[in-house]
Amino acid sequence: MIVKILGIETSCDETAAAVVEDGKKLLSNIVASSMDLHAQYGGVIPEIAARSHIEAINPVIEQALTEAGCNWDDIDGIAVTYGAGLGGCLLVGVLAARTLAIIKKKPLYACNHVEGHVYANFLTATSLPGYTMPDKAPAFPILALIVSGGHSQLVLFRDHFDYTLLGRAQDDAIGEAFDKVAKVLGLPYPGGPSVSKAALEGDAHKYALPKAKLSNPYDFSFSGLKTAVLRAVQAETGVDHTYPSFKLAERLTKAQRVDFAASFQRIAVETVVDKAVLAFETHQPASMVIAGGVAANGELRKQLQGRLPIEVSYPDFKLCTDNGAMIATLGCFHMKKGTPTADPYSLDIKPNLSM
Ligand code: KG4
Ligand code: ZN
Numbered sequence: 028m029i030v031k032i033l034g035i036e037t038s039c040d041e042t043a044a045a046v047v048e049d050g051k052k053l054l055s056n057i058v059a060s061s062m063d064l065h066a067q068y069g070g071v072i073p074e075i076a077a078r079s080h081i082e083a084i085n086p087v088i089e090q091a092l093t094e095a096g097c098n099w100d101d102i103d104g105i106a107v108t109y110g111a112g113l114g115g116c117l118l119v120g121v122l123a124a125r126t127l128a129i130i131k132k133k134p135l136y137a138c139n140h141v142e143g144h145v146y147a148n149f150l151t152a153t154s155l156p157g158y159t160m161p162d163k164a165p166a167f168p169i170l171a172l173i174v175s176g177g178h179s180q181l182v183l184f185r186d187h188f189d190y191t192l193l194g195r196a197q198d199d200a201i202g203e204a205f206d207k208v209a210k211v212l213g214l215p216y217p218g219g220p221s222v223s224k225a226a227l228e229g230d231a232h233k234y235a236l237p238k239a240k241l242s243n244p245y246d247f248s249f250s251g252l253k254t255a256v257l258r259a260v261q262a263e264t265g266v267d268h269t270y271p272s273f274k275l276a277e278r279l280t281k282a283q284r285v286d287f288a289a290s291f292q293r294i295a296v297e298t299v300v301d302k303a304v305l306a307f308e309t310h311q312p313a314s315m316v317i318a319g320g321v322a323a324n325g326e327l328r329k330q331l332q333g334r335l336p337i338e339v340s341y342p343d344f345k346l347c348t349d350n351g352a353m354i355a356t357l358g359c360f361h362m363k364k365g366t367p368t369a370d371p372y373s374l375d376i377k378p379n380l381s382m
Protein backbone atom coordinates (compact mmCIF):
# COMPACT_ATOMS: atom_id res chain seq x y z
CA MET A 28 0.00 0.00 0.00
CA ILE A 29 1.27 3.49 -0.90
CA VAL A 30 0.88 5.88 2.03
CA LYS A 31 0.82 9.66 2.15
CA ILE A 32 1.71 11.23 5.46
CA LEU A 33 1.51 14.82 6.68
CA GLY A 34 4.49 15.57 8.94
CA ILE A 35 4.51 18.37 11.54
CA GLU A 36 7.69 19.64 13.25
CA THR A 37 7.88 22.45 15.83
CA SER A 38 10.61 21.32 18.25
CA CYS A 39 12.78 24.46 18.01
CA ASP A 40 12.51 27.64 15.92
CA GLU A 41 11.14 26.20 12.67
CA THR A 42 7.39 25.76 12.14
CA ALA A 43 7.39 23.07 9.50
CA ALA A 44 4.95 20.79 7.68
CA ALA A 45 5.36 18.52 4.66
CA VAL A 46 3.68 15.70 2.78
CA VAL A 47 5.68 12.60 1.86
CA GLU A 48 4.56 9.63 -0.22
CA ASP A 49 5.65 6.16 0.80
CA GLY A 50 8.76 7.30 2.67
CA LYS A 51 10.40 8.17 -0.66
CA LYS A 52 8.80 11.03 -2.51
CA LEU A 53 8.69 14.59 -1.22
CA LEU A 54 5.40 16.18 -2.29
CA SER A 55 5.71 19.42 -0.31
CA ASN A 56 8.00 21.02 2.27
CA ILE A 57 7.02 24.26 4.02
CA VAL A 58 9.26 25.84 6.67
CA ALA A 59 8.54 29.12 8.48
CA SER A 60 11.47 30.11 10.66
CA SER A 61 11.48 32.52 13.58
CA MET A 62 15.30 32.58 13.37
CA ASP A 63 15.40 36.30 12.47
CA LEU A 64 13.60 37.12 15.71
CA HIS A 65 16.28 35.25 17.71
CA ALA A 66 19.33 36.55 15.83
CA GLN A 67 19.57 39.71 17.96
CA TYR A 68 19.91 37.52 21.09
CA GLY A 69 22.48 35.12 19.56
CA GLY A 70 20.34 32.06 20.32
CA VAL A 71 16.79 30.74 20.31
CA ILE A 72 14.50 32.31 22.92
CA PRO A 73 12.00 29.51 23.71
CA GLU A 74 9.09 31.81 24.56
CA ILE A 75 9.42 33.78 21.31
CA ALA A 76 9.75 30.56 19.30
CA ALA A 77 6.61 29.07 20.89
CA ARG A 78 4.56 32.20 20.16
CA SER A 79 5.76 32.22 16.56
CA HIS A 80 4.68 28.56 16.17
CA ILE A 81 1.16 29.48 17.30
CA GLU A 82 0.93 32.12 14.57
CA ALA A 83 2.49 30.02 11.83
CA ILE A 84 1.20 26.49 12.41
CA ASN A 85 -2.17 26.64 10.61
CA PRO A 86 -0.99 28.47 7.48
CA VAL A 87 2.10 26.23 7.25
CA ILE A 88 -0.01 23.04 7.37
CA GLU A 89 -2.45 24.46 4.81
CA GLN A 90 0.40 25.40 2.48
CA ALA A 91 1.95 21.94 2.83
CA LEU A 92 -1.32 20.33 1.68
CA THR A 93 -1.76 22.85 -1.16
CA GLU A 94 1.80 22.49 -2.45
CA ALA A 95 1.38 18.69 -2.40
CA GLY A 96 -1.89 19.00 -4.35
CA CYS A 97 -3.63 17.04 -1.59
CA ASN A 98 -6.88 17.40 0.26
CA TRP A 99 -7.57 15.62 3.53
CA ASP A 100 -9.01 12.57 1.73
CA ASP A 101 -5.56 11.95 0.22
CA ILE A 102 -3.78 11.95 3.59
CA ASP A 103 -3.42 8.54 5.27
CA GLY A 104 -1.93 9.69 8.56
CA ILE A 105 -0.34 12.47 10.58
CA ALA A 106 3.19 12.30 12.02
CA VAL A 107 4.35 14.79 14.62
CA THR A 108 7.55 15.44 16.60
CA TYR A 109 6.77 14.86 20.30
CA GLY A 110 10.43 15.10 21.50
CA ALA A 111 13.18 15.98 21.95
CA GLY A 112 12.89 19.75 21.90
CA LEU A 113 11.70 22.87 23.67
CA GLY A 114 8.56 22.15 25.70
CA GLY A 115 6.47 25.16 24.68
CA CYS A 116 7.43 24.64 21.03
CA LEU A 117 6.68 20.90 20.92
CA LEU A 118 3.31 21.57 22.53
CA VAL A 119 2.08 23.67 19.59
CA GLY A 120 2.86 21.01 16.97
CA VAL A 121 1.55 18.14 19.10
CA LEU A 122 -1.73 19.92 19.91
CA ALA A 123 -2.23 20.83 16.24
CA ALA A 124 -1.57 17.22 15.18
CA ARG A 125 -3.84 15.79 17.90
CA THR A 126 -6.68 18.13 16.95
CA LEU A 127 -6.38 17.34 13.23
CA ALA A 128 -6.13 13.59 13.91
CA ILE A 129 -9.43 13.77 15.82
CA ILE A 130 -11.30 16.06 13.43
CA LYS A 131 -10.07 14.44 10.20
CA LYS A 132 -10.11 10.89 11.69
CA LYS A 133 -6.50 10.09 10.80
CA PRO A 134 -4.02 7.78 12.57
CA LEU A 135 -1.43 9.72 14.56
CA TYR A 136 2.27 8.78 14.80
CA ALA A 137 4.49 10.18 17.56
CA CYS A 138 7.96 10.80 16.11
CA ASN A 139 11.40 11.21 17.65
CA HIS A 140 13.03 14.36 16.24
CA VAL A 141 16.52 12.85 16.07
CA GLU A 142 15.31 9.68 14.31
CA GLY A 143 13.55 12.06 11.93
CA HIS A 144 16.84 13.70 10.96
CA VAL A 145 18.18 10.26 9.93
CA TYR A 146 15.02 9.51 7.92
CA ALA A 147 15.53 12.59 5.73
CA ASN A 148 18.07 10.34 4.00
CA PHE A 149 15.32 8.01 2.71
CA LEU A 150 13.86 10.72 0.48
CA THR A 151 14.97 9.99 -3.08
CA ALA A 152 12.42 11.70 -5.32
CA THR A 153 10.52 14.94 -5.72
CA SER A 154 9.01 17.05 -8.44
CA LEU A 155 9.57 20.19 -6.36
CA PRO A 156 12.16 22.52 -7.92
CA GLY A 157 15.54 23.14 -6.29
CA TYR A 158 16.17 19.79 -4.55
CA THR A 159 19.10 17.44 -5.08
CA MET A 160 18.17 13.94 -3.97
CA PRO A 161 20.32 10.82 -3.61
CA ASP A 162 19.46 8.24 -6.30
CA LYS A 163 18.75 5.46 -3.81
CA ALA A 164 17.78 4.99 -0.18
CA PRO A 165 20.57 3.86 2.18
CA ALA A 166 20.88 0.08 2.67
CA PHE A 167 20.98 -1.52 6.15
CA PRO A 168 23.04 -1.76 8.27
CA ILE A 169 23.34 2.02 8.28
CA LEU A 170 25.82 4.03 10.32
CA ALA A 171 24.22 7.42 11.06
CA LEU A 172 26.14 10.47 12.20
CA ILE A 173 23.64 12.93 13.67
CA VAL A 174 25.08 16.40 14.16
CA SER A 175 22.76 19.28 15.02
CA GLY A 176 22.32 22.20 17.38
CA GLY A 177 21.04 19.86 20.10
CA HIS A 178 22.67 16.53 19.25
CA SER A 179 25.92 14.82 18.36
CA GLN A 180 25.35 11.07 18.02
CA LEU A 181 26.59 7.97 16.26
CA VAL A 182 23.88 5.36 15.77
CA LEU A 183 24.02 1.94 14.10
CA PHE A 184 20.71 0.98 12.46
CA ARG A 185 20.38 -2.77 11.78
CA ASP A 186 16.89 -2.19 10.38
CA HIS A 187 14.02 0.28 10.73
CA PHE A 188 13.52 0.98 14.45
CA ASP A 189 16.21 -1.54 15.43
CA TYR A 190 19.29 0.43 16.38
CA THR A 191 22.12 0.88 18.89
CA LEU A 192 23.32 4.24 20.15
CA LEU A 193 27.13 4.02 19.90
CA GLY A 194 27.91 7.45 21.35
CA ARG A 195 26.37 10.78 22.22
CA ALA A 196 27.15 14.32 23.38
CA GLN A 197 28.38 14.52 26.97
CA ASP A 198 27.96 18.30 27.04
CA ASP A 199 27.49 20.81 24.19
CA ALA A 200 26.40 19.46 20.81
CA ILE A 201 28.61 20.35 17.85
CA GLY A 202 26.09 22.85 16.39
CA GLU A 203 25.87 24.55 19.77
CA ALA A 204 29.68 24.87 19.76
CA PHE A 205 29.52 26.52 16.30
CA ASP A 206 26.85 28.90 17.63
CA LYS A 207 28.83 29.81 20.78
CA VAL A 208 32.14 30.24 18.97
CA ALA A 209 30.37 32.50 16.45
CA LYS A 210 29.26 34.69 19.34
CA VAL A 211 32.82 35.01 20.68
CA LEU A 212 34.10 35.84 17.19
CA GLY A 213 31.33 38.38 16.53
CA LEU A 214 29.81 36.35 13.68
CA PRO A 215 26.02 36.31 13.19
CA TYR A 216 23.60 33.67 14.48
CA PRO A 217 23.17 30.85 13.54
CA GLY A 218 26.87 30.18 13.94
CA GLY A 219 27.21 27.13 11.69
CA PRO A 220 26.76 28.89 8.36
CA SER A 221 28.58 32.08 9.46
CA VAL A 222 31.60 30.26 10.94
CA SER A 223 31.92 28.00 7.89
CA LYS A 224 31.70 31.01 5.55
CA ALA A 225 34.38 32.90 7.52
CA ALA A 226 36.51 29.74 7.63
CA LEU A 227 36.76 29.73 3.82
CA GLU A 228 39.07 32.75 4.06
CA GLY A 229 41.04 31.59 7.11
CA ASP A 230 44.12 29.51 7.92
CA ALA A 231 42.84 26.31 9.56
CA HIS A 232 46.26 25.60 11.13
CA LYS A 233 46.86 29.05 12.62
CA TYR A 234 45.68 28.24 16.15
CA ALA A 235 46.34 24.95 17.98
CA LEU A 236 43.12 23.77 19.62
CA PRO A 237 42.47 20.56 21.59
CA LYS A 238 40.45 17.43 20.74
CA ALA A 239 38.59 15.95 23.72
CA LYS A 240 39.52 12.39 24.77
CA LEU A 241 36.66 10.40 26.32
CA SER A 242 36.45 6.88 27.78
CA ASN A 243 33.85 5.86 25.16
CA PRO A 244 35.58 6.75 21.87
CA TYR A 245 32.18 7.37 20.25
CA ASP A 246 31.01 9.95 22.79
CA PHE A 247 31.33 13.65 21.99
CA SER A 248 32.39 16.65 24.08
CA PHE A 249 32.66 20.15 22.64
CA SER A 250 32.57 22.40 25.68
CA GLY A 251 36.38 22.16 26.17
CA LEU A 252 36.99 23.17 22.55
CA LYS A 253 34.58 26.10 22.89
CA THR A 254 36.42 27.27 26.05
CA ALA A 255 39.81 26.77 24.36
CA VAL A 256 38.69 29.14 21.57
CA LEU A 257 37.60 31.69 24.17
CA ARG A 258 40.97 31.47 26.00
CA ALA A 259 42.92 31.69 22.75
CA VAL A 260 40.94 34.77 21.67
CA GLN A 261 41.64 36.38 25.06
CA ALA A 262 45.35 35.62 24.73
CA GLU A 263 45.50 36.83 21.14
CA THR A 264 43.76 40.12 21.95
CA GLY A 265 45.77 40.71 25.12
CA VAL A 266 43.04 40.52 27.77
CA ASP A 267 42.43 38.08 30.62
CA HIS A 268 39.36 36.03 31.61
CA THR A 269 37.83 38.98 33.50
CA TYR A 270 37.30 40.89 30.23
CA PRO A 271 33.60 40.73 29.17
CA SER A 272 33.34 38.03 26.50
CA PHE A 273 30.64 39.90 24.53
CA LYS A 274 33.16 42.71 23.90
CA LEU A 275 36.00 40.43 22.79
CA ALA A 276 34.99 40.33 19.13
CA GLU A 277 35.59 44.10 18.77
CA ARG A 278 39.28 43.52 19.51
CA LEU A 279 39.77 40.91 16.76
CA THR A 280 41.11 41.85 13.34
CA LYS A 281 39.39 40.33 10.32
CA ALA A 282 42.40 38.05 9.72
CA GLN A 283 42.29 36.77 13.33
CA ARG A 284 38.52 36.23 13.11
CA VAL A 285 38.67 34.08 9.96
CA ASP A 286 41.73 32.16 11.23
CA PHE A 287 39.89 31.34 14.48
CA ALA A 288 36.80 30.26 12.50
CA ALA A 289 38.89 28.00 10.26
CA SER A 290 40.99 26.53 13.12
CA PHE A 291 37.89 25.82 15.23
CA GLN A 292 35.98 24.29 12.33
CA ARG A 293 38.90 22.03 11.39
CA ILE A 294 39.20 20.58 14.90
CA ALA A 295 35.42 20.28 15.46
CA VAL A 296 34.97 18.51 12.13
CA GLU A 297 38.06 16.29 12.55
CA THR A 298 36.80 15.20 15.98
CA VAL A 299 33.50 14.06 14.50
CA VAL A 300 35.09 12.45 11.44
CA ASP A 301 37.66 10.52 13.57
CA LYS A 302 34.77 8.95 15.52
CA ALA A 303 32.69 8.21 12.45
CA VAL A 304 35.65 6.54 10.72
CA LEU A 305 36.40 4.41 13.80
CA ALA A 306 32.74 3.33 14.00
CA PHE A 307 32.73 2.57 10.28
CA GLU A 308 35.84 0.41 10.51
CA THR A 309 34.54 -1.43 13.60
CA HIS A 310 30.98 -2.11 12.39
CA GLN A 311 31.44 -2.25 8.59
CA PRO A 312 27.98 -0.88 7.73
CA ALA A 313 26.55 -1.08 4.20
CA SER A 314 25.91 2.67 4.19
CA MET A 315 26.87 5.83 6.00
CA VAL A 316 24.52 8.80 6.33
CA ILE A 317 24.85 12.23 7.90
CA ALA A 318 21.89 14.03 9.43
CA GLY A 319 21.06 17.23 11.30
CA GLY A 320 21.82 20.90 10.70
CA VAL A 321 25.61 20.51 10.81
CA ALA A 322 25.35 17.96 7.94
CA ALA A 323 25.11 21.10 5.79
CA ASN A 324 28.77 21.83 6.62
CA GLY A 325 30.94 21.57 3.51
CA GLU A 326 34.15 20.81 5.42
CA LEU A 327 32.46 17.91 7.24
CA ARG A 328 31.20 16.44 3.96
CA LYS A 329 34.63 16.81 2.37
CA GLN A 330 36.65 15.30 5.26
CA LEU A 331 34.24 12.39 5.81
CA GLN A 332 34.03 11.45 2.15
CA GLY A 333 37.81 11.71 1.89
CA ARG A 334 38.35 9.15 4.66
CA LEU A 335 35.66 6.54 3.91
CA PRO A 336 35.75 3.84 1.23
CA ILE A 337 32.02 4.14 0.42
CA GLU A 338 29.92 7.04 -0.80
CA VAL A 339 28.48 9.05 2.08
CA SER A 340 24.81 9.97 1.70
CA TYR A 341 23.47 13.41 2.66
CA PRO A 342 20.03 14.92 2.46
CA ASP A 343 19.55 18.07 0.37
CA PHE A 344 20.68 21.17 2.34
CA LYS A 345 17.04 22.15 2.91
CA LEU A 346 16.38 18.73 4.47
CA CYS A 347 19.42 18.85 6.81
CA THR A 348 18.05 21.55 9.13
CA ASP A 349 14.71 21.07 10.90
CA ASN A 350 11.83 20.32 8.54
CA GLY A 351 8.51 18.48 8.36
CA ALA A 352 9.59 16.18 5.52
CA MET A 353 11.90 14.14 7.74
CA ILE A 354 9.03 13.62 10.20
CA ALA A 355 6.58 12.71 7.42
CA THR A 356 9.13 10.21 6.08
CA LEU A 357 9.59 8.64 9.51
CA GLY A 358 5.78 8.57 9.84
CA CYS A 359 5.49 6.65 6.54
CA PHE A 360 7.82 3.95 7.87
CA HIS A 361 5.96 3.82 11.20
CA MET A 362 2.74 3.21 9.28
CA LYS A 363 4.25 0.69 6.88
CA LYS A 364 5.89 -1.23 9.74
CA GLY A 365 2.71 -1.24 11.83
CA THR A 366 3.94 0.87 14.78
CA PRO A 367 1.03 1.36 17.23
CA THR A 368 -0.62 4.74 16.68
CA ALA A 369 -0.60 7.46 19.36
CA ASP A 370 -3.81 8.37 21.22
CA PRO A 371 -4.89 11.77 19.86
CA TYR A 372 -6.68 12.49 23.15
CA SER A 373 -3.61 12.00 25.33
CA LEU A 374 -0.29 12.16 23.39
CA ASP A 375 2.09 14.18 25.56
CA ILE A 376 5.33 15.94 24.67
CA LYS A 377 8.72 14.50 25.76
CA PRO A 378 11.23 17.38 25.76
CA ASN A 379 14.09 15.07 26.90
CA LEU A 380 13.30 12.11 24.64
CA SER A 381 16.46 10.24 23.65
CA MET A 382 17.09 7.61 21.00
O1 KG4 B 1 19.12 20.24 13.02
P1 KG4 B 1 19.02 21.68 13.31
O2 KG4 B 1 18.29 22.56 12.34
O3 KG4 B 1 18.36 21.94 14.70
C1 KG4 B 1 18.51 21.07 15.79
O4 KG4 B 1 17.81 20.04 15.85
O5 KG4 B 1 19.40 21.40 16.61
O6 KG4 B 1 20.51 22.20 13.50
C2 KG4 B 1 20.80 23.53 13.76
C3 KG4 B 1 22.30 23.64 13.97
C4 KG4 B 1 22.74 25.02 14.44
O7 KG4 B 1 23.57 24.87 15.58
C5 KG4 B 1 23.52 25.58 13.25
O8 KG4 B 1 24.56 26.46 13.64
C6 KG4 B 1 24.06 24.30 12.63
O9 KG4 B 1 23.01 23.37 12.76
N1 KG4 B 1 24.42 24.47 11.22
C7 KG4 B 1 25.68 24.34 10.76
C8 KG4 B 1 25.64 24.68 9.37
N2 KG4 B 1 24.35 24.97 9.05
C9 KG4 B 1 23.62 24.85 10.19
N3 KG4 B 1 26.81 24.01 11.39
C10 KG4 B 1 27.94 23.98 10.67
N4 KG4 B 1 28.00 24.29 9.35
C11 KG4 B 1 26.89 24.64 8.66
N5 KG4 B 1 26.96 24.94 7.37
ZN1 ZN C 1 16.98 19.18 14.51
